[in-house]
Amino acid sequence: MSLETYFLILVVILLVMIPSLKSDMTWSLFSFLPKRVKRRTAIIGALLLSILAHACQTTSVANLKSPEKSPVPIYGYEVVHAWPHDPGAYTQGLVFHDGKLLESTGQVGHSSLRRVEIESGKVLQKLDVDAPYFAEGITLLKGKIYQLTWQHQVGFIYDAWTFEKIGEFHYQGEGWGLANDGQSLILSDGSNHIRLLDPANFQVRKTIAVVDGSAPVNELNELEYVQGEIYANIWHADRIARIDPRTGAVLGWIELTGLLARGEVSDEEAVLNGIAYDETNRRLFVTGKLWPKLFEIRLTSK
Numbered sequence: 001m002s003l004e005t006y007f008l009i010l011v012v013i014l015l016v017m018i019p020s021l022k023s024d025m026t027w028s029l030f031s032f033l034p035k036r037v038k039r040r041t042a043i044i045g046a047l048l049l050s051i052l053a054h055a056c057q058t059t060s061v062a063n064l065k066s067p068e069k070s071p072v073p074i075y076g077y078e079v080v081h082a083w084p085h086d087p088g089a090y091t092q093g094l095v096f097h098d099g100k101l102l103e104s105t106g107q108v109g110h111s112s113l114r115r116v117e118i119e120s121g122k123v124l125q126k127l128d129v130d131a132p133y134f135a136e137g138i139t140l141l142k143g144k145i146y147q148l149t150w151q152h153q154v155g156f157i158y159d160a161w162t163f164e165k166i167g168e169f170h171y172q173g174e175g176w177g178l179a180n181d182g183q184s185l186i187l188s189d190g191s192n193h194i195r196l197l198d199p200a201n202f203q204v205r206k207t208i209a210v211v212d213g214s215a216p217v218n219e220l221n222e223l224e225y226v227q228g229e230i231y232a233n234i235w236h237a238d239r240i241a242r243i244d245p246r247t248g249a250v251l252g253w254i255e256l257t258g259l260l261a262r263g264e265v266s267d268e269e270a271v272l273n274g275i276a277y278d279e280t281n282r283r284l285f286v287t288g289k290l291w292p293k294l295f296e297i298r299l300t301s302k
């Protein structure tokens, strides 16, 4: 029985009982009132009491429900391949392109754009990004590579084959991760907000707030667009959020703890940060800053 039905029945019972209350002690408290007023007072009183009781019950139910977080699936992983990765590469962006990986590395004086052979980790092509810039995320859209910088609010555009710099663009705030859905550039800035930019004029088309249930998911870092979802590394966490690009809701978590064995890296900043996707062969690649390995992984249900 619903609460509404319960209280409707309660009100009806009280109304039926009212005529028999004439001789009741409680009723005698209102003896100074005319009979018609007594009856009206009783009806209004019964209604107010039932509304008050209903409100208390509703609040109580709401309080019981509020701490609950909507559960989302948690995925594990299987390593399909582990390949060498330049342990000096402070990975900030990773993209699959024509059988190779494009990689952006950060830190002032060490920033670069690279083309890397997957199986050997060999750097086939490299363009340095000079100081004062700290390179961040990259994405490939219609033959152009877009590369963010961390705090300079400027991005660089390159030809995807020659790495020739063909333009710049500007955005507000910090630049962390970059991806695209074929229409918009998708930009993270370390908060729980993701901006979708028009690649024609770099205006913000939409901003989504990323939440797990009702909790904001902050420090979204490297991004990848994978089969209609945004995958996002969480800074300093061994996990990737799978995000609905329409609503910002976290659809699932990929737990990658143990991917790199303990002791393989010692730097505190050598954290998971690099997701690339080979759409044709549905291969998912991950690595991290200063990691000696790059992994192809397959997701498993946990």
Ligand SMILES: [Ca+2]
Pocket (backbone or CB within 6 Å): 093, 094, 095, 138, 178, 179, 222, 223, 224, 274, 275, 276
């Ligand atoms: Ca990526």
